[in-house]
Amino acid sequence: MERIVQKYGGTSVGTVERIRKVAQRIKSTYEEDNEVVVVVSARSGVTNDLIARAKSLNPEPVEREMDMLLAVGEQETIALMAMALHALGVPAESRTGAQAGVITDRAHTKARIKRIEGGDIPQLLENGKVVIVAGFQGVNLDGQISTLGRGGSDLSAVALAAGLKADRCQIFTDVEGVFTADPRIVVDAVKLEEISYDEMLELASMGSKVMQARAVEFAKKFGVMFEVRSSFNQKPGTIVKEGVASMEDVLVRGVALDKSQTLLVVSDLPDEPGTAATLFSALAKANILVDMIVQNIGREGKANMTFTIPKDDTRKAEGVVNRVFRDIGGRLTRSTDIAKLSVVGIGMRSHSGVAATLFTTLAAAGVNIQLVSTSEIKISVAIDSDKADLSAQVAHKAFGLETLGP
Amino acid sequence: MERIVQKYGGTSVGTVERIRKVAQRIKSTYEEDNEVVVVVSARSGVTNDLIARAKSLNPEPVEREMDMLLAVGEQETIALMAMALHALGVPAESRTGAQAGVITDRAHTKARIKRIEGGDIPQLLENGKVVIVAGFQGVNLDGQISTLGRGGSDLSAVALAAGLKADRCQIFTDVEGVFTADPRIVVDAVKLEEISYDEMLELASMGSKVMQARAVEFAKKFGVMFEVRSSFNQKPGTIVKEGVASMEDVLVRGVALDKSQTLLVVSDLPDEPGTAATLFSALAKANILVDMIVQNIGREGKANMTFTIPKDDTRKAEGVVNRVFRDIGGRLTRSTDIAKLSVVGIGMRSHSGVAATLFTTLAAAGVNIQLVSTSEIKISVAIDSDKADLSAQVAHKAFGLETLGP
Numbered sequence: 001m002e003r004i005v006q007k008y009g010g011t012s013v014g015t016v017e018r019i020r021k022v023a024q025r026i027k028s029t030y031e032e033d034n035e036v037v038v039v040v041s042a043r044s045g046v047t048n049d050l051i052a053r054a055k056s057l058n059p060e061p062v063e064r065e066m067d068m069l070l071a072v073g074e075q076e077t078i079a080l081m082a083m084a085l086h087a088l089g090v091p092a093e094s095r096t097g098a099q100a101g102v103i104t105d106r107a108h109t110k111a112r113i114k115r116i117e118g119g120d121i122p123q124l125l126e127n128g129k130v131v132i133v134a135g136f137q138g139v140n141l142d143g144q145i146s147t148l149g150r151g152g153s154d155l156s157a158v159a160l161a162a163g164l165k166a167d168r169c170q171i172f173t174d175v176e177g178v179f180t181a182d183p184r185i186v187v188d189a190v191k192l193e194e195i196s197y198d199e200m201l202e203l204a205s206m207g208s209k210v211m212q213a214r215a216v217e218f219a220k221k222f223g224v225m226f227e228v229r230s231s232f233n234q235k236p237g238t239i240v241k242e243g244v245a246s247m248e249d250v251l252v253r254g255v256a257l258d259k260s261q262t263l264l265v266v267s268d269l270p271d272e273p274g275t276a277a278t279l280f281s282a283l284a285k286a287n288i289l290v291d292m293i294v295q296n297i298g299r300e301g302k303a304n305m306t307f308t309i310p311k312d313d314t315r316k317a318e319g320v321v322n323r324v325f326r327d328i329g330g331r332l333t334r335s336t337d338i339a340k341l342s343v344v345g346i347g348m349r350s351h352s353g354v355a356a357t358l359f360t361t362l363a364a365a366g367v368n369i370q371l372v373s374t375s376e377i378k379i380s381v382a383i384d385s386d387k388a389d390l391s392a393q394v395a396h397k398a399f400g401l402e403t404l405g406p
Numbered sequence: 407m408e409r410i411v412q413k414y415g416g417t418s419v420g421t422v423e424r425i426r427k428v429a430q431r432i433k434s435t436y437e438e439d440n441e442v443v444v445v446v447s448a449r450s451g452v453t454n455d456l457i458a459r460a461k462s463l464n465p466e467p468v469e470r471e472m473d474m475l476l477a478v479g480e481q482e483t484i485a486l487m488a489m490a491l492h493a494l495g496v497p498a499e500s501r502t503g504a505q506a507g508v509i510t511d512r513a514h515t516k517a518r519i520k521r522i523e524g525g526d527i528p529q530l531l532e533n534g535k536v537v538i539v540a541g542f543q544g545v546n547l548d549g550q551i552s553t554l555g556r557g558g559s560d561l562s563a564v565a566l567a568a569g570l571k572a573d574r575c576q577i578f579t580d581v582e583g584v585f586t587a588d589p590r591i592v593v594d595a596v597k598l599e600e601i602s603y604d605e606m607l608e609l610a611s612m613g614s615k616v617m618q619a620r621a622v623e624f625a626k627k628f629g630v631m632f633e634v635r636s637s638f639n640q641k642p643g644t645i646v647k648e649g650v651a652s653m654e655d656v657l658v659r660g661v662a663l664d665k666s667q668t669l670l671v672v673s674d675l676p677d678e679p680g681t682a683a684t685l686f687s688a689l690a691k692a693n694i695l696v697d698m699i700v701q702n703i704g705r706e707g708k709a710n711m712t713f714t715i716p717k718d719d720t721r722k723a724e725g726v727v728n729r730v731f732r733d734i735g736g737r738l739t740r741s742t743d744i745a746k747l748s749v750v751g752i753g754m755r756s757h758s759g760v761a762a763t764l765f766t767t768l769a770a771a772g773v774n775i776q777l778v779s780t781s782e783i784k785i786s787v788a789i790d791s792d793k794a795d796l797s798a799q800v801a802h803k804a805f806g807l808e809t810l811g812p
Contacts, residue, residue, distance in 0.1 A: 016462050050482070056422050058489040065492070068500050069485035072478045076456065079475035083464040086471070094474050099549060143505060143525075 002167040003035040003125070007135065007157035010044035011174045012231035013077050022172075022231060023084035026130060030090055035125040037164060039135040039157040040081055042073025063108035067137075067147045071097070074134035074153070081132045092130040095119060097137035097145075101163075102156060104138040104146045111138060111146035113155065113218070116163025133160060151212025158215050162222040169224055171211065172231035177238035178203065178210055180401035181255040185389045188396060190405030192253060193236075196243030199253050202344040202378045216240065243346045251354055252345040252399040257392050261291065261308045263370060263382055265334035266321060271303040279305065279324050286320050288313045292340070292373040292382060306371055308382055311337055338370060339388035342380040343395055354399075355379050361398040367391050408573040409441040409531070413541065413563035416450035417580045418637035419483050428578075428637060429490035432536060436496055441531040443570060445541040445563040446487055448479025469514035473543075473553045477503070480540035480559070487538045498536040501525060503543035504551060507569075508562060510544035516555035517544060519562075519624070522569025539566060557618025564621050568628040575630055577617065578637035583644035584609065584616055586807035587661040591795045594802060596811030598659060599642075602649030605659050608750040608784045622646065649752045657760055658751040658805040663798050667697065667714045669776060669788055671740035672727055677709040685711065685730050692726050694719045698746070698779040698788060712777055714788055717743055744776060745794035748786040749801055760805075761785050767804040773797050 006026065013019050030036050050069050054061045061069075078094035085092035101117025124131045135153025140146045148155050154171055161169035178200065181189040195203075197220035201213055210228055219226055219240065229237025247253075269275050276295060283290055291308045298304040309317050314335065321332055348354050355372075358379055362369060367390065371382035383391055396402065412432065419425050436442045456475050460467045467475075484500035491498035507523025530537050541559025546552045554561050560577055567575035584606065587595040601609075603626035607619055616634055625632055625646065635643025653659075675681050682701060689696055697714045704710040715723050720741060727738055747768075754760050761778075764785055768775060773796065777788035789797055802808065 016459060019463060053422060053486060054489055057425060057486055058493040061489040062492055065485045065488045065500060068488075068502075069482060072482045072485075075481070076475060076478050079471045079478075080459060080463055082471045082474075083460055083467045086468055087464040094471060096474075096551075145502075 001033050001035060003037070003164060004029060004168045004170065005037045005039065005157050005161040005164065005166045006170045006172060007039040007153060008041070008172045008231055009153060009174070010041040010047070012172055013040055013081065014044040019080055019084050023081060023088055023090070025231070026085060027088050027090050030130050036130045037121060037125070037160060037166070038081065038130060038132045039153055039160060040074060040077045040132060041135050041153040043077055046073040046076070064144060067108045067145050070147050071134070071137045071145045074136050078132040078134045085130055090130055091128055092132055093124055094132040094134070095121065096134045097156070098139035100133045100160065102138035102159065104140050104148070106140045106142065106146070108146055110149035111140065113138060113148065113159045116159050118163055121164060151215055154211050154215035155218055158219045158224050158226060161226065162224045169226035171226055171228045173210065173228060174230070174232070175210055175228070176230040176233070176235055177228050178240070178254070180253065180404055181392055181396045182257065185257065186255065186393050186396045188402035190402055192238045192404060193406050194239040194241060194247065195253060196247055196346050197240060198243060198377055199344050199346055200240050202342065202375070203254050203256050248347045248350055250345060250404065251347040251351055252343045252401065253404065254344050255392050255395045255399070255401065256342045256344065257388055258340040259385060259388055260311045261338055261340050261382070262311045262314045263306065263308050263334070263336050263338040264317060264321065264332065265304065265306045266330055267298055267302065267304045267333045269303040269305060269330040270328055271297060271301050275303060275328060276305065278328055279321065282320050282324050283309070283317060286316055288317050288320065292371050292380060294371055308338065308340065308371065337385050338382045339385045339391070340380050340382055341388065341391045341395060342378055343399065344378045346377050348377050357398055358395060361394050362391055365390055365394045407439050407441060409443070409570060410435060410574045410576065411443045411445065411563050411567040411570065411572045412576045412578060413445040413559060414447070414578045414637055415559060415580070416447040416453070418578055419446055419487065420450040425486055425490050429487060429494055429496070431637070432491060433494050433496050436536055442536045443527060443531070443566060443572070444487065444536060444538045445559055445566060446480060446483040446538060447541050447559040449483055452479040452482070470550060473514045473551050476553050477540070477543045477551045480542050484538045484540045491536055496536055497534055498538055499530055500538040501527065502540045503562065504545035506539045506566070508544035508565065510546050510552045510554070512546045512548065514552055517546065517552035519544060519554065519565045522565050524569055527570060557621055560617050560621035561624055564625045564630050564632060567632065568630045575632035577632055577634045579616065579634060580636070580638070581616055581634070582636040582639070582641055583634050584646070584660070586659065586810055587798055587802045588663065591663065591798050592661065592802045594808035596808055598644045598810060599812050600645040600647060600653065601659060602653055602752050603646060604649060604783055605750050605752055606646050608748065608781070609660055609662050654753045654756060656751055656810065657753040657757055658749045658807065659810065660750050661798050661801050661805070661807065662748045662750065663794055664746040665791060665794055666717045667744055667746050667788070668717045668720045669712065669714050669740070669742050669744040670723060670727065670738065671710065671712045672736055673704055673708065673710045673739045675709040675711060675736040676734055677703060677707050681709060681734060682711065684734055685727065688726050688730050689715070689723060692722055694723050694726065698777050698786060700777055714744065714746065714777065743791050744788045745791045745797070746786050746788055747794065747797045747801060748784055749805065750784045752783050754783050763804055764801060767800050768797055771796055771800045
């Protein structure tokens with residue numbers, strides 16, 4: 001007997017039909033003599049409907065009431081899922097986040113989990129019940145309902161798996177697992193059997209939208225191994241776990257593209273201490289996330305600064321830098337939409353040559369690299385948007401990623 | 407400063423527009439320097455949608471999960487109402503039934519309130535907040551979400567008014583108050599300024615659907631005076647309270663019609679002890695509510711029994727009595743849809759002549775009385791369905807009810 005936490009997202013429980021299918025799958029797991037805890041999201045669309053209704057009453061709803069409102073979505077799903085299981089003859093009981101003892105801090109709409117108390121879930125499991133827990137929500141120390149923010153249900157599942165000492169944690173989603181690249185762009189992309197937390201984190205932050213980084217970070221911190229797999233078929237997915245030595249035999253495990261960035265080139269800044277701090281503090285104050293940064297010396301002792309920001313913030317960022325120029329001088333010489341191509345792999349830690357291979361490959365394909373940034377397990381380059389797909393394809397080939405499938 | 411509990415039903419909060427209007431009204435009450443607790447129902451339609459979704463997954467959903475599901479409706483409304491109040495600059499916080507300390511027994515879908523603990527509502531009021539409480543729901547001693555059954559939000563409001571020692575309790579609804587008769591049938595019907603709990607109870611159980619009997623019973627038991635009034639205009643409604651001597655000057659305060667009854671005549675039953683018990687036990691076992699009953703002796707020492715049941719249960723009741731006949735003999739001689747006309751007034755207690763006036767009036771109008779039943783403050787007669795409206799009109803006139811208005 002294993003204790004298994006399964007998580008089903010909003011699309012997987014979007015309709016009565018789909019809830020019924022998921023119930024079938026839960027039943028199979030249960031009948032293989034497992035203890036099953038199921039974490040569910042709100043039905044897809046429900047949360048957006050609630051938000052729209054809220055905003056029509058109040059453009060800036062108080063976060064506490066937003067949590068009270070949004071928690072409704074998952075509470076509906078847990079009850080419906082329990083009923084669907086009963087219809088299949090499976091004993092099941094639902095629990096809200098508060099009832100499941102998901103204790104959070106007091107930050108509404110983006111609460112952090114402080115601990116998992118578990119409520120009466122262990123007893124329910126002992127009594128042979130499947131327990132359905134509302135994802136995305138918890139309760140704070142004042143007894144107020146809190147929600148965990150985007151990707152919160154994944155986080156709920158991972159945290160419950162840790163808190164309940166589950167043997168397995170399965171994240172069912174609308175993709176089949178983690179791929180070496182986006183299969184819509186790279187036809188040779190293959191599903192990975194396993195990936196390390198760190199690689200997954202680099203890919204998640206990279207726009208490979210399988211899972212939010214927070215859940216992966218939590219899993220890494222508490223050593224929760226989990227599997228990402230499809231709720232629409234029976235194929236095994238991708239196991240996400242701590243990197244092991246054998247995983248380092250693979251230099252690059254994935255290629256990711258982020259097409260939603262803009263590159264700003266700022267020149268004629270005074271080349272003196274504090275310039276960069278002034279510029280990037282102003283951007284941070286405006287809540288603009290700066291990603292890649294390169295500084296170099298221009299003519300006459302002036303400095304140039306090149307950096308990327310989310311495309312949606314371009315206007316705002318241009319306003320900010322122009323205000324900074326009024327104080328310290330400088331000018332904006334370029335503002336271009338670009339794509340960021342990243343290759344990720346924990347094998348890079350102990351091998352060199354990945355950057356060289358990437359640069360050579362892109363050059364051979366006629367792709368101009370505008371900016372480079374690296375981490376221990378990742379190399380990212382900013383390239384022309386219209387060369388993005390081609391770049392991903394040639395990089396995927398160059399690192400032989402099509403051979404990583406099972 | 408007064409402490410006021412207001413309750414708004416599903417129609418009153420059915421749309422974003424209406425929520426906004428109700429928020430305006432709450433704001434006015436709050437700005438008259440009152441402490442305001444607001445009890446709200448689910449938006450009209452929401453509960454039915456949830457039930458439909460549940461039934462499509464499971465024709466007989468477990469009651470515990472039904473409560474988990476239905477509690478969602480009110481939780482949505484409290485959050486939206488708080489947001490609407492914030493938009494008007496009114497400080498407000500929402501509380502679920504559990505958070506408001508509405509403690510119930512363990513009977514799911516029809517839980518009884520055991521006590522009102524109130525949670526932190528007194529402190530919130532002291533801090534100048536309007537508190538929005540989810541009606542219809544509570545929490546049982548196991549920490550499970552419970553619901554109070556039909557009319558539960560009225561009950562929540564009355565119970566909270568008692569528990570929080572409110573000075574006033576106002577039930578806002580889609581009618582303007584309690585009328586001497588249904589104005590759609592009796593054009594002269596007038597709104598009553600006040601009515602006693604007992605009269606209200608007789609009217610409620612009579613199909614005058616202003617409020618469910620349970621809330622009125624609770625109010626009577628705990629001496630909670632309340633007002634029934636319209637959420638769509640500013641007119642004062644009807645005060646419901648303990649009967650006082652001056653209220654007995656009025657013999658009859660209202661005329662009610664119930665058109666959803668069927669009259670069954672059973673004859674040739676053995677005239678011996680236990681016959682009635684056998685018959686009505688069988689009906690009770692089948693969950694059929696028998697209303698009026700008359701027994702008389704027929705030919706050859708056989709007994710006849712005439713009684714009324716809800717029209718919807720006619721088929722089921724016919725089946726039950728026919729099964730009883732197989733054991734003890736007897737036959738069903740008639741099964742007719744009828745209407746029940748009732749006149750209600752606490753003045754009857756100390757005056758005679760009401761029955762005589764009613765019978766004379768109906769006879770003069772050519773209405774045949776098929777069955778009579780009486781209580782201390784009510785006389786009911788079963789009459790032909792097609793004479794129902796006429797009967798209500800002539801009775802209303804005979805007792806001068808059109809003069810009872812303000």
